[in-house]
Structures are given as C-alpha cells and as structure tokens.
Amino acid sequence: MGVLSEDIKDRIKAYIPRYPRKQAVTLPALHMVHDEYRTVSNEAIVEIAELLDLHPSEVHDTMSFYAFFKTDGDKLGQTRLWVCRGLACMLRGAYELIEHCEKKLDVHCGHTTKDGKITLEFAECIGACDGAPACLKNDVHVMNVTHDAADKLIAELKN
Amino acid sequence: MATFEPTLLARIAKPNSGKLEGYRNDGGYATFEKVLKDKQPLDVVTQVKDSGLRGRGGAGFPCGLKWTFLPKDHPGPIYLCINADESEPCTYNNRILMEKDPHQVLEGIMLSCYAIKSQCAYFYIRYEYGTAYRTLQAAIDELYAAGLLGKNIKGSGFTLDIFLHRGAGAYICGEETGLIESLEGKRAWPRIKPPFPAIEGAFRKPTIVNNVETMACVTQIMKKGNDWFKSLGVPPDPKNPRDAGSYGPKLYTIAGHVNEPKCVELPMGVTCRDLVEKHGGGVWKGRKAKSVNPGGLSMGFIDVNAPLKGEDGKTEYDIPLDFNGPGKVGCLGLGTAAICVVDDQTSMVDVLHNVCQFFSHESCGQCTPCREGTGWMLKITDRLRRGLGRREDLDILVDVADRIGIIPGTTICGLSDGAGWPVKTAIRKFRAEFEAAIKDGTKSAYTKLQMAAAH
Ligand SMILES: Cc1cc2nc3c(=O)[nH]c(=O)nc-3n(C[C@H](O)[C@H](O)[C@H](O)COP(=O)(O)O)c2cc1C
Ligand code: SF4
Ligand code: FES
Numbered sequence: 001m002g003v004l005s006e007d008i009k010d011r012i013k014a015y016i017p018r019y020p021r022k023q024a025v026t027l028p029a030l031h032m033v034h035d036e037y038r039t040v041s042n043e044a045i046v047e048i049a050e051l052l053d054l055h056p057s058e059v060h061d062t063m064s065f066y067a068f069f070k071t072d073g074d075k076l077g078q079t080r081l082w083v084c085r086g087l088a089c090m091l092r093g094a095y096e097l098i099e100h101c102e103k104k105l106d107v108h109c110g111h112t113t114k115d116g117k118i119t120l121e122f123a124e125c126i127g128a129c130d131g132a133p134a135c136l137k138n139d140v141h142v143m144n145v146t147h148d149a150a151d152k153l154i155a156e157l158k159n
Numbered sequence: 160m161a162t163f164e165p166t167l168l169a170r171i172a173k174p175n176s177g178k179l180e181g182y183r184n185d186g187g188y189a190t191f192e193k194v195l196k197d198k199q200p201l202d203v204v205t206q207v208k209d210s211g212l213r214g215r216g217g218a219g220f221p222c223g224l225k226w227t228f229l230p231k232d233h234p235g236p237i238y239l240c241i242n243a244d245e246s247e248p249c250t251y252n253n254r255i256l257m258e259k260d261p262h263q264v265l266e267g268i269m270l271s272c273y274a275i276k277s278q279c280a281y282f283y284i285r286y287e288y289g290t291a292y293r294t295l296q297a298a299i300d301e302l303y304a305a306g307l308l309g310k311n312i313k314g315s316g317f318t319l320d321i322f323l324h325r326g327a328g329a330y331i332c333g334e335e336t337g338l339i340e341s342l343e344g345k346r347a348w349p350r351i352k353p354p355f356p357a358i359e360g361a362f363r364k365p366t367i368v369n370n371v372e373t374m375a376c377v378t379q380i381m382k383k384g385n386d387w388f389k390s391l392g393v394p395p396d397p398k399n400p401r402d403a404g405s406y407g408p409k410l411y412t413i414a415g416h417v418n419e420p421k422c423v424e425l426p427m428g429v430t431c432r433d434l435v436e437k438h439g440g441g442v443w444k445g446r447k448a449k450s451v452n453p454g455g456l457s458m459g460f461i462d463v464n465a466p467l468k469g470e471d472g473k474t475e476y477d478i479p480l481d482f483n484g485p486g487k488v489g490c491l492g493l494g495t496a497a498i499c500v501v502d503d504q505t506s507m508v509d510v511l512h513n514v515c516q517f518f519s520h521e522s523c524g525q526c527t528p529c530r531e532g533t534g535w536m537l538k539i540t541d542r543l544r545r546g547l548g549r550r551e552d553l554d555i556l557v558d559v560a561d562r563i564g565i566i567p568g569t570t571i572c573g574l575s576d577g578a579g580w581p582v583k584t585a586i587r588k589f590r591a592e593f594e595a596a597i598k599d600g601t602k603s604a605y606t607k608l609q610m611a612a613a614h
Contacts, residue, residue, distance in 0.1 A: 019362075020364075021362055024342060024343050026344030027326075028325070031325060031327070061345075062345055068328040082287075085513075085516075086248045086249070087248050087249060087415070087452070087456060087499055087517075090513050091501065091502075091505065091510075092415070123328070124246065124330065124517055124520060126287045127245050127251040127254045127288065129250075129420060129497075130251060130412070130413075130414065139286060139290075141287075
C-alpha cells in the first residue's frame, strides 16, 4: 500500500515522455505531491523514486536543495502566503508588513497557524515590484499590500 | 523620443491580449509561417546575427553569434531552453510579456527553434509566476490545437514541442547551467564552463539558453526587419573595437521610491534620470533620489549626486542605460535594465544589508569563496545595522567583495560577482555615510525582525 494515489502516479507518469531522461520529472513530481499532500513524506520520496527509476536519495538530494518543499513531519497550511522582502518591497514597507502579518497570524515566517489555514513565509523578490510591497497567495501575486489589505486577505483566507 | 511607439508592449493593454485569435488578427504567426515556407534556418540565424540583438537576460551576449556556436550538422537532438526564472531583484519585464502577450514570446521561440534546428524547447519558469505559467500553458494548448505546434507543422516538415517546466524558488536556476541542472532533476548547481551549453547542455546535448525578452525581440526582428531594429538604440562605440552596440527597444522596469513603479519600453540608452523623473513619475513624497541600482541588484549602485568626470554639470544619474553606460560609473553592466530608486531619507546600511541578505540566501554553496563570502558580508552588514560596526569592517567588506566571483576567478558562476558589486560600489560611493553610522553606533529601525532564522 503506497501513499501516492493512482491518480497522482498517473499524472507523474504522463510527464515522462516529455524528457529524454526520467530524472527530469523529479521537480514536476515533487510539485504535484507537495500541492496535493501539502508535504513530501519519506514514503512519497520512495514512491517517486520508484516511478522514475531513481534511488530515493537522489530525489531527496534534489528536493532538499530547494528550500521550497515541506518535508516529513512538517506540513503546509491550506494557503501559503509569501511576503516579499526584496529591496523594492523593503523600500516600500515590506519589513513592516512581515511584522504585521506575523503578529496578526501569531506565527513566525516558515510556520503555519494553529488552525492549519495559513503558512506564512518570506520570499526574495517575487517579480511584482511594480506592486510593492507585494505578496504571493500560493502562486498568484497580490500587489500593493497595505496593512488593511493584508488584514482583509487574511480574513478571507481564514474563512 | 516623444514619438516612440512601443513594439514589444504594443499589445499588452488590449482586451484578451493573450489569446491566439487576437494575436492572429494583429498579424501574429504570419512571420513564422512565411519563414517556414520561404527561408532556410541559416537565413534566420544570419538575420538575427546581423540585427545586433544582444541577450536581454543580463549578460548581453550577441544572440545570433551564440547560435552559431552549435556544432554544425549535428544529428540532434538540439534543445532550446527559455530562461524565465526572472529572479534578479527589482526585475519584472519577463512577467509582463508572458502574462500579457504570451504568443509574441512563443512565436520567437518557434522562429528560434527553426533557426537552430531544435525540435524541443523547455520553457523554465519560476514557480512564483503562476499566472504567467497558466497563461502560457493555455497559449501553447491553443497552438497545438491550431496545428502550429507538434509534428510536421503546416506540412513544412518542421516538428516542434514546447514544454513548460516550473522552478522551485531558487535564484540560481536563472544561471544558465544551473537552469539546465535543475531541468534535469538535480540540485541547481551551476556547471564549470567550458564546455558551454551550445556544445554540451541539457541532457548532454547542444543547447541554447535564451531569455524571454530576447525571444520577443526575435519575433519583432523577423517581422519588422533589421533596419527597424538598428534604427533604435546606440551604435557601437568607435573607440571600443569590442563593443557590439546596444541596438533595439528595451523593457526597463522601474521600482523602489518612485511615484509610478512600472515597466516601460524605450529605445536602448535612456538615461537613469529620465527613467526616474519622466517615466517613473519622479521620486515619491517630494523627496530626492540618493542612489539608484541600475539593472538588478547584481549591478551595484550609482551615486545620484556624484559628478561625472569631464561632463559639465552631469552626474552619475545621467548615465545612459545601454550595455556600456553603467560600466562607466563602476557598475557591473546593464544587467536586466531594472532600476530601483533609493530616496535621500533611506539608510544605505539598511539597503546594503538587504542586498547581502539576498545573496547569502541564494548562494548555491558550491564554491567556498561565494558561500562563505556572502555569509561573511551579511554578518558584517548585520553588525553595522545593529550599531556594532567596527572601523575595519568597511575595508573587509570591499576586500571580500573584490575577491569573490568569476572575474577574479575564484568561483564557478557569476552570482558571486553580483554579490560583490553592490557591496563595493555602495561602500566606495557612500563611504562617509557608512563611517558615520559606525562612529555614531546608529541602530537600524529594523533590527527586531528575525527573518533569516526562518530558513
Ligand atoms: C546568478 C545568475 C542568475 C541569472 N538569472 C537569470 C534570469 O533569471 N533570467 C535570465 O534570462 N538570465 C539570467 N542569467 C543569465 C543567464 O545565465 C544567461 O546568460 C541568459 O539566460 C542567456 O539568455 P540571453 O542571451 O537571451 O540573455 C543569470 C545569470 C547568473 C549568473
Ligand atoms: S559562485 Fe556561488 S552561486 Fe555560483 S556556483 Fe559558486 S557557490 Fe554557487
Ligand atoms: S522586491 Fe518584492 S516583488 Fe520585487
């Protein structure tokens, strides 16, 4: 009995013909698993490795390089909210915004609220400097985030 | 300049600018179809080479020339990798192209693949660009449905697939060989060069890596011709035989302390001053600019008030943003042509600490001078902002910054050059401010925040 559903395994397998080597499916597979299960467990790593004819340590090696994935024992909340701390955002109030969100959510960056709704993160420049200070709601930009706008966004995500 | 009509951004304000139908109605893909019918791959390479197009991703390497480095008569496969990692802080022009006019970029990819005889393009896009990713995927789906991608396109015998590949939040994936390693499913550790990717790249096959904006330029060059392209920008400096010129339109992104942060298209060579004062609506809150970062953090800083030698009344603010301009005032280069403005109320200590925080976080850790050097510079700037700076700190910073990078020859990739440049330019140009901060023990307002510990 594996931890990955047949559906997700099929979706991973569907990526294989795109590349001359199966290892290239590592990142797409990690994303699919991470999105769905909110973490990449050790069992999931073993199963991804099996699908891609790799040793689990190879999948783990790649995964651990990107500080992006939550791993065994840790889990993403329902929404991942990134606050940009890049220079353009810092100049327009990003540090204050991060502090505001940490207070409001009662968690430090990198952690999830007790109700499991929001994982707060800081990000390096997210390429939305025309809307600084900017945030990323999962993978969608939110621009010109005043403290009021942050409160509204948080209320919406908590709902 | 008042009459300048944008080309790369011409379609972005149109409703449904991302849809195939609209793009077709504006003449889209007619160039590609004509090229398929009437031109040989080599004709396209030659035209792009003769246009003088230089890569828009940061290094400014002549695009057509890079294509000629591919082995002749290679049996294939040859790959094209599109670099949409766009993570250089303060840069966002690729995002606008992908979100608002994906087909312009895709047509450039199709033309480029035809030119270099590639049947497969991997479009590496940073994870944070979810909207761009979905827009592009929809555009690619439309192309397959219309028979413009896939096998034997329009009966020409030319076959092409384009695959999107998402990153996972690491700046180093923008370095072309880091990108290739990441695409292959490994940690994004840049490779030692040579071999360059054109000889041995993705999956050990000849590979060209090009930026998104470079692709949009290829579309327009093939559509509007070299005379148009060369009518814009700055010709080569006759006194510098190695200058390849700075031709064409360029997307400049304006960020930081301006009234209207935005992306504008202008002929290459606009001055920093004009970008801020005219196009960016001026410095915010009625303040004055102190410093500008002209081209992504890696390029360093200019001192807005420093006089330009031999040019009466002009300052570093007046340098043209072409491939040569920033170098004249000690900056690394044009970079991504993303400018970030720092006003006169802001502490350069805080600015530099932010910069060091970025590079230390993003160093891939392979080379000791980069891994340790970026960490060391962060420690020192952190000390400075806590009011605990020591007299020797500024010299140590400049010394470390001078020693890390591919230019001094101590590291594998250019991330560490980019980490060093802002440090040495900031300290050299704003030394008095840093010295005063050390002497007075000035504490930054931000020292409470403990973000670095989160990762
Ligand atoms: C640390 C580092 C990060 C880079 N990031 C990017 C990037 O995000 N996008 C990009 O196009 N080029 C980036 N580059 C430059 C690429 O290595 C490469 O020169 C470029 O993609 C080539 O495309 P072009 O010739 O069309 O500009 C980066 C280089 C370095 C050293
Ligand atoms: S210079 Fe820095 S980022 Fe580049 S390969 Fe070396 S350690 Fe990695
Ligand atoms: S610095 Fe925050 S989006 Fe660029």
